[in-house]
Amino acid sequence: MINLNGRRGPRNLHPEKVTLVDWKQTVRRIWGYLDTDRRKLLxxxxxxxxxxxxxxxGNRVNGIVxxxxxxxxxxxxxxxxxxxxAGMYFLSSIFTYFQTSITTKVxxxxxxxxxxxxxxxxxxxPMRYFDTHDNGDIMSRLTNDVDNINTALMQTFVQLYTGIISVVGMGIAMLLLSPLLTGIVVLASxxxxxxxxxxxxxxxxxxxxQQQELGSLNTQIEENVSGKQLVQLFDHQQDTIDRFNETNARYTAAAYRxxxxxxxxxxFNNMTNNFAYLxxxxxxxxAILRGxxxxxxxxxxxFLIYLRNFTGPIxxxxxxxxxxQLSLASAERVxxxxxxxxEKDAPNAVELDHTAGNVKFDHVSFAYDGKTEVLHDISFTAHQGEVVAIVGPTGAGKKPL
Known part of the structure; x- marks a missing residue:
């Protein structure tokens, strides 16, 4: 048995830095995935x-009526x-259904x-990536973060797309109807x-x-569920609960903020809209009283109906x-x-087609980043046919061995 107890590798020592989302670059990346669906978007x-x-x-006709x-x-x-x-509104509803259906498929x-x-x-x-990143955080990116992107594309895209066209169309209609009243709307907008x-x-x-803390929470849940028997075996239930409560509190605070x-x-937007109505x-x-x-x-x-259809999309x-914001943060993480x-192979690396015999480590040291050693001066021999157990805490260097 090889005991690596006491050795702690780089795992969790250098969590990814939280930076502001480069939303323009992120949007361009997502738009690239929509390249094959440009015709459907048209x-x-x-x-x-x-x-x-x-x-x-329809709104203008209502005023004329x-x-x-x-x-x-x-x-x-x-x-x-x-x-x-009534016929025009019915046809518009059918078009809205197809619009939503196409967007959902895309x-x-x-x-x-x-x-x-x-x-x-x-x-x-490489294995280094998974040893320096929490499993739960990686799973969170593959599930929660991708789902957030899907929600934004499926729901937000339709409303955003429709909203921009409605705002432009209603703005032009209001300007043609009454420049004076439109000026009030512009100030509020x-x-x-x-x-x-x-x-x-x-x-x-x-x-x-918030998304980073969610990844940390998922990591702790994943590790404790997979290692539940060991937690109970060493009577660490209360310690595990305390650590979970601490992580859960951090996520709750981040989500609340x-x-x-x-x-x-x-x-604030509702308040400005109500003042605009007034x-x-x-x-x-x-103006009517003065003539x-x-x-x-x-x-x-x-105009009031136009204003409702103008401020509604906004x-x-x-x-x-x-x-x-949540979907952009998720896309950035993905x-x-x-x-x-x-990871690139070393130059002139030897390819092993077949291995047999003993495995010997002779004063071996290893560091993922070339600086912080995970393994230091390790020596042992595993003879052919032997079963060797490598024991140590998470991040102690078991995977490199």
């Missing part, structure tokens, strides 16, 4: 464009226009490709934009720390910031493994 773009135009036209049909009692024209709008295919590349890269990584951008910078690091920072964006109603009412403008009750009615996008350098 179809989604066309469907989204139609549904947005249908909403704009208020001014021209309801107030003047033109019921026949009112029924005809209502029927046309998201699943992309996630499968990322998961495949990550798993394939893990098969080529500018305030929301700068506030959200500042908050997003803070949440990036918070979500990165991440959600807290991202949670302040929505309420100011538009007040300014429109004053001399093209603003009517139907215009205000239409609210959705801002509420999705936590999901986006690509860290994908980009890890595989």
């Amino acid at each position: 179809i989604v773009f066309g469907l989204t464009l139609f549904t947005t135009l249908a909403t704009i036209v 208020v001014d021209q049909f309801i107030t003047k009692g033109r019921l026949r024209e009112l029924f005809i226009v209502s029927g046309l709008l 998201a699943q295919r992309t996630s499968a490709a990322i998961r495949h590349d990550l798993f394939a890269k893990m098969q080529r990584l 500018v305030a929301t934009f700068f506030y959200s951008r500042t908050a997003a910078r803070i949440t990036q690091k918070a979500f990165t720390i 991440a959600q807290l920072f991202s949670g302040v964006i929505g309420p 100011l538009i109603t007040f300014a429109g009412a004053v 001399g403008t093209s603003i009517t009750v139907g215009v205000i009615f239409t 609210n959705n996008i801002l509420n999705l910031i936590n999901t986006l 690509f860290q493994v994908v980009d890890a350098e595989p």
Whole structure:
């Protein structure tokens, strides 16, 4: 029996540094996986464009109905226009279904490709990588992090894509309808934009720390489940519980900070939107009472609906910031493994086709990084036919032997 007790290798001594997500580079990497689905994404773009135009036209027609049909009692024209709008909205709903269906399929295919590349890269990584990285953290990247990317592609992508088109379309429609009232909306939107951008910078690091702590938690769970018999054998249950509680507390605190920072964006945005509704109603009412403008009750009615469809997507996008930040942090962690350098063979290395006989270690030392020795001056001989047990704590150098 070879006892390595007391020797501790580099495992867990140098955890990966938490850095802000390079979101532009990460988005480009994910976009590269979507290369084969560009045509499907163009179809989604066309469907989204139609549904947005249908909403704009429908809302404007509603305003015309208020001014021209309801107030003047033109019921026949009112029924005809209502029927046309119902048909247009029904067709828009069908297009929305296909839009979601296509996006879901693209998201699943992309996630499968990322998961495949990550798993394939893990098969080529050297033993050093797995001895210096926690197993639970690696498993977390392959499962939780890839699932976060899939959620972002499947749910966030549709809302983000639709939201941008809706914001642009509704903004143009509002500007054509009333430049004065549009100015109020622009002021509220500018305030929301700068506030959200500042908050997003803070949440990036918070979500990165959250995912790292989740990896540490998964590592501890994996190690304790696989070594449950040893824990009970040496009566270390309470020590294991204490260590788990400490790790669990760190993850809980990190998750709370991440959600807290991202949670302040929505309420602020709702407040600015409500003020915009109030100011538009007040300014429109004053313009009607004074006269001399093209603003009517139907215009205000239409503009308020436009504003709802303008701020609604913005609210959705801002509420999705936590999901986006989480998915970007997860993608960064996944690509860290994908980009890890595989170990190269030494020059003129000898290839062993067949081995037989004794195995002898004569004053052998070994270090993964060339500095910190995992094995120091190890000497022993394993004779042919013998069974040798190598005993030692995690990171003591059993795997290199």
